[in-house]
Amino acid sequence: MKIVRFSPVSPVDMFDTPDSSKHFSDVLDEFFNEALLLGNKANGTVFNPKCNISEDANGYQVELAVPGIKKDDINISIKGNTLTVSGERRRRKEEDGFRYHRIESGYGEFNRELTLSDDIDRESIQASYEDGILIIDLKKREQELNKQIEIK
Secondary structure (H helix, E strand, O other): OOOOOOOOOOOOOOOOOOOOOOHHHHHHHHHHHHHHHHHHHOOOOOOOOOEEEEOOEEEEEEEOOOOOOOHHEEOOOOOOOEEEEEEOOOOOOOOOOOOOOOOOOEEEEEEEEEOOOOEEEEEHHHEEOOOEEEEEEEEOOOOOOOOOOOOO
């Protein structure tokens, strides 16, 4: 007998609609991951940029939403098979006559690590930053062409 995770299809389930890519388990994972991160931060704030990864025939593209951060404050590095993006989103300091009433945005240091597959050409990785979106292009290596071997 094969055991599989039960996932009922229901038209009223707001997380499984055709126009939504989030499942209920994704929402729970996100909630608990952020709660754990908040508990570990002394100042009670955390910034964990959202990440989208896509693929086409030529390679992969990583998009990170990092609004309010200058591109000079973002670091991208590779060590082994790990691509690391780190930086810090700083909150405006409260000064005379200025104070926050509500803070819904996350602030603080962030560190996102992604494991690279073996088919990525590490020499051709490029990054660009525009309108608060960091885009990292990861090109695939040229695959050896299939070669027919003649029998003599």
